[in-house]
Amino acid sequence: MQYPTPRRQIIDYCMKMLDDGLTLGTSGNISVRVDDHVLITPSGVPYPDLTPESICLLDMAGHQLEGDLKPSTEVPFHELIYSRDPKAAAVIHTHPVYGTVAGTLCDSLPLIHYMLAPHGGSVRVADYARFGTQELADNVSAAMAGRKAVLLRNHGAACWGKDLAEAYMLCDYLEWVCKVWVIARTAGTPALLTTDQFEEAMTEITGSGYLPGSRD
């Protein structure tokens, strides 16, 4: 079995994602790119039942090399993110409550808080397509330019980074900003940052090491 350490890290982040309420049941999935391989969670297995052997090993074209279980249905968009963003080495897909709500209300998450800076700016909403399809992967591709996150219309969210720690941090902050925006929108008409205000904050955050992983 190749890559035992990243397999274990994937399981640890799956449990964290579940414990933190960023997804529910068997929904969501996590992958890591190592060299020219992708490790990804299997489809339909409860996270507490995952073992290192149950994580699927794929090549960069999505062909399964190791593992007896069926890989996640979302292999197409994980592989697409890796092919589009050479710095991406971990992808986390969640079904978070506020991120999913926000994805039904806007085409691009408004700049309500500067903690969208680590994501690269206003996170776009990928058009709806059924889970597991190449069409969904294509819609993610159309929404991801210059960002490290997308919202998926009527579905959830996905974030990626140089490692699992960064991808997870982005998922966590994205859900927090979506919660702020959804609650503010429910209460009234929220004030938004101007592009200049946001870019000033983004320069400070990305240049100062304000967040782990934010220097890239």
Ligand SMILES: [Zn+2]
């Ligand atoms: Zn999903």
